[in-house]
Each structure stands twice: as C-alpha cells, then as structure tokens.
Amino acid sequence: MPTMVALVLLLLLLLDGKLAWSAKEGQFDYHGFAAGKLTLDGSAKVMPSGVLALTNSINPPNGHAFHPTPLRFIQESKTVMNTAVVARSFSTSFVFAIEDEYHGLSCDGLAFVVSPTTDFSTANRRQYLGLLNATNGTPNNRILAVELDTIMNTEFHDINSNHVGIDVNSLVSRQAKTAGYYNDEDGAFRDLTLSSREPMQVWVDYDGQVKRLNVTLAPMQMSKPKNPLLSEAIDLSPIMVDMMYVGFSSSSGTIIAHHYVLGWSFSLDGPALPLDFSKLPTLPRVDTKTRSKILGIMLPLTTALVVAALLVAVFVFRRRRFSEVREDWEYEFGPHRFAYKDLFHATNGFKCSNLVGVGGFGRVYKGVLPASNFEIAVKIVSHDSRQGLREFIAEVVTCGRRPFSMDENNHRIVLVDWVLEHQRNGSILDTVDPRLIGNCNTEEAILVLNLGSFCTMSDDSSVTVLLEGR
Ligand SMILES: *[C@@H]1O[C@H](CO)[C@@H](O)[C@H](O)[C@H]1NC(C)=O
Ligand SMILES: *[C@@H]1O[C@H](CO)[C@@H](O)[C@H](O)[C@H]1NC(C)=O
Numbered sequence: 001m002p003t004m005v006a007l008v009l010l011l012l013l014l015l016d017g018k019l020a021w022s023a024k025e026g027q028f029d030y031h032g033f034a035a036g037k038l039t040l041d042g043s044a045k046v047m048p049s050g051v052l053a054l055t056n057s058i059n060p061p062n063g064h065a066f067h068p069t070p071l072r073f074i075q076e077s078k079t080v081m082n083t084a085v086v087a088r089s090f091s092t093s094f095v096f097a098i099e100d101e102y103h104g105l106s107c108d109g110l111a112f113v114v115s116p117t118t119d120f121s122t123a124n125r126r127q128y129l130g131l132l133n134a135t136n137g138t139p140n141n142r143i144l145a146v147e148l149d150t151i152m153n154t155e156f157h158d159i160n161s162n163h164v165g166i167d168v169n170s171l172v173s174r175q176a177k178t179a180g181y182y183n184d185e186d187g188a189f190r191d192l193t194l195s196s197r198e199p200m201q202v203w204v205d206y207d208g209q210v211k212r213l214n215v216t217l218a219p220m221q222m223s224k225p226k227n228p229l230l231s232e233a234i235d236l237s238p239i240m241v242d243m244m245y246v247g248f249s250s251s252s253g254t255i256i257a258h259h260y261v262l263g264w265s266f267s268l269d270g271p272a273l274p275l276d277f278s279k280l281p282t283l284p285r286v287d288t289k290t291r292s293k294i295l296g297i298m299l300p301l302t303t304a305l306v307v308a309a310l311l312v313a314v315f316v317f318r319r320r321r322f323s324e325v326r327e328d329w330e331y332e333f334g335p336h337r338f339a340y341k342d343l344f345h346a347t348n349g350f351k352c353s354n355l356v357g358v359g360g361f362g363r364v365y366k367g368v369l370p371a372s373n374f375e376i377a378v379k380i381v382s383h384d385s386r387q388g389l390r391e392f393i394a395e396v397v398t399c400g401r402r403p404f405s406m407d408e409n410n411h412r413i414v415l416v417d418w419v420l421e422h423q424r425n426g427s428i429l430d431t432v433d434p435r436l437i438g439n440c441n442t443e444e445a446i447l448v449l450n451l452g453s454f455c456t457m458s459d460d461s462s463v464t465v466l467l468e469g470r
Pocket of ligand 2: 206
C-alpha cells in the first residue's frame, strides 16, 4: 500500500513536471511554420513547405509575422525597500535567408521585433522596414528591433549595406556592426553576406538582471560563437509594456528581395531551445549553379535581343511617326505643306496641354513653328475619315490660294489680309475658290472663311495650318 501511494505520487510528480515543461509560459519553437500558426499581414505568407516568406511582392510592400499570443515581458521586482517593474530576461534564435532577385540589388532587410502591437498599418516601406514612418519613432512606439540590414541608408547613419543593428524606437541603430562573427578558435572576425541566400542563425539574448542585450550571427550549421557580434548595455524596462508581441518585419522597395525565416525558438527567463536543423524546411530551391549558368548565357543574349528589338522599334516608330502621305488634292491645290516632323515638334508632340479644342472631325492643337516662331493651330484629321478629309479640303484651300502669293504687279499678297479686306468690304464670297462655286454649299464656305478670319484676329502673326493627320 505505501509503495502504491509512493508510485502514484511519483507519477503525479513526473506528469506535473512534464506538463509544466511543455506548457512553460513564454516558450515556443517553430521548425517551419505550418499555415495558421503565425499572425501574418501584408506580403507575408507561409509557403506550402512551411517556409515563412515575409516579402513576396512589391504591393503590399510590408510583411509582418508574429507569434499569435502576446507574452508577459515585465515582472515585479521586490526588494526590501520598494517594488519595481522590470523587463524579464529572454532568449531567442532563428534561421533566416535573404535572396536578391537581381544579384547585388537588395532591399532593406528584415528585423526581429518586440512590439506592443501587431498593427503596423501606419508604417512606411523600404528603409523603414515596415516598422516606423517618417517620424522615425518616439518613446511611445516601444519597439525593440534587431535589424539585418542590406541597404545603406545615410539618413539613419547606416555603417554599410550589410550590417546588424540594435534599434530602439528608431531606425538609427544604437549599435551596429558589419554582418559576421568572431571565430571561437582564433577570435578572428569572419564576414558574412546577409543577402547571400545562405541560411544563417541569429541569437538575441537579454539578461534582465545585468541589463545587457547580445546579438550573435553565424552560418546555420555552426554552433553559437562564444563572442557575440553586438553586446549593448541597455535596460529594456522603459520599453516594455505588460504584454508584448514578438515576430518579424520586412519590407520591399522598388525591387523584390526574398526574406525567408525557416525556424524560430523563443524563451522568457531562460535559454531558447536549440533548433533542430534537420526539421527545418528547405528554401524554395533554385539551383544557383544552373541559375548562374543560365543567367550567364541568357542574360547577355536576352539583353542583346531586347536592345536590338528596341532599336528597330524606335527606328520604325520614328519613320512611321514622321512619314507623310500625299493626297490627290495636294497636287491640285498646291503645297500647303509643313513637314509632319516640324508640326510634331511645334506642338510638343501633340501634347494634351497644347490641345485647344476638339471639333467634329478632329482635334486642334496650338504650337509654335521652331524656325519662324510662328504661332500656329494644327488640326488633326483622320486619314481614313472621308468626311473629315472633305471638310478638311474645304477648310484648306476654301480660297484656292497660297498663304503668300504675288499679284500681277509683283506685290506680295498675304492671304489673311486679302480675305479680311474682302470681309470688311462685304465681298467675302469673292474670295471663295471659283472651282468650289457650285460644288459646295456657299454658306458653309463663307462660314469657314469667317471662322478662319476670326481665328486670326487674336494675334496678327497667327496663321492657321490645317493638317492631315493619321
Ligand atoms: C506614424 O506612426 C505613428 C505610430 O508609430 C502614428 O501615430 C502616426 O500617425 C504615423 N504618422 C503617419 C503620417 O502615418
Ligand atoms: C553577452 O555577451 C557577454 C560578452 O561575451 C557575456 O559576458 C554575457 O554573458 C552575454 N550575455 C547574454 C545575455 O548572453
């Protein structure tokens, strides 16, 4: 009987210990992130393999992933004299990889974040890492971040484009160092390239008693180097509120760099459980050798082809743009012709801001002929519109004379003055091309002439040019 009781007691004790272990408050580990476990927003998503991809798009540019429940980051510290609220010790490690879509062109990296909120809707992209906006943080933000930064932002006094930094309520790091680690054997510093696509492990350890934060970096398979990369004397108590979220933030800019997290372990008040690398998902693998080989052949070839195609397109476009069609009527009514190219330039390429009106048969643009500084109005009539063309011919020629010509006595006749004079004398009908009389509506012809002369009123140097467009 006493043995039974002892056994039951032992069993209960064991069970209790096991339960306490597995449910230990503030401790968790992820070997891959099977969908649904993390709180995600923006561009962050968990791939079928379990890899967390923080930036997989340019829009939305920011991606966040947080452990779904907040953790109690502060505790009361009682002394004989008083009771204070202090930040608890914590320890975390995670494996990440950063891959540039274009070699050497990265965006701004990723950050491990401790924050009172998971709402970063007012945060900016790019150098703000989806964490802060242009005000760049105030003590109210209460954000601790360890940034793995792959861009040098001079406004934040970044040391280079490949560094690790400790940020508190600001993207200006309190301390930053080039990415790398101190070798345990010889103590020498070994550089690491954050955006090399090689999985690396980061450890972040805070000692709440000594009030010191350490950050250590190493290639994934390596055991934790004894000397941390960064070691900062800091009391996190003023930053922490009762419940804080832990997670990751990243942002893409105008180009995509992929920020992956493969595994993550966290613990309050003690060391985080070591990650089991064999259980981590593998990166969406692109064989870099094949890729670089393919790129090595394809890139110059594609570039050459694209450049050739562009040149041909520009050549054809320019030819088409400035090529002209001669109409039958032109031979009959003389060369009222300005090169399309000149008119194109005179109207700034038929820019919208030069548009002065839209008629039934075409748009009218104002412009200035570069050579003469003549102010002109250019009407574009569709080459295919018969009606537009007929109207156009009626408008051009109505008088059947050139803008400037000589009379019998070798005096220069300016068409506009000549029409205006007839208009004043009430004999405008005399200016209508005799060839049109009987072939067109006389009233319409007079209307066109009146309109034409009206157009010249605002400025004596105005000439109306009517153009066949395409
Ligand atoms: C910047 O972020 C803070 C919170 O961090 C927010 O209160 C503020 O409204 C934001 N400013 C803008 C312009 O979004
Ligand atoms: C931080 O690093 C220093 C120097 O290596 C070490 O003495 C200290 O114990 C470390 N603290 C934590 C919390 O890892």
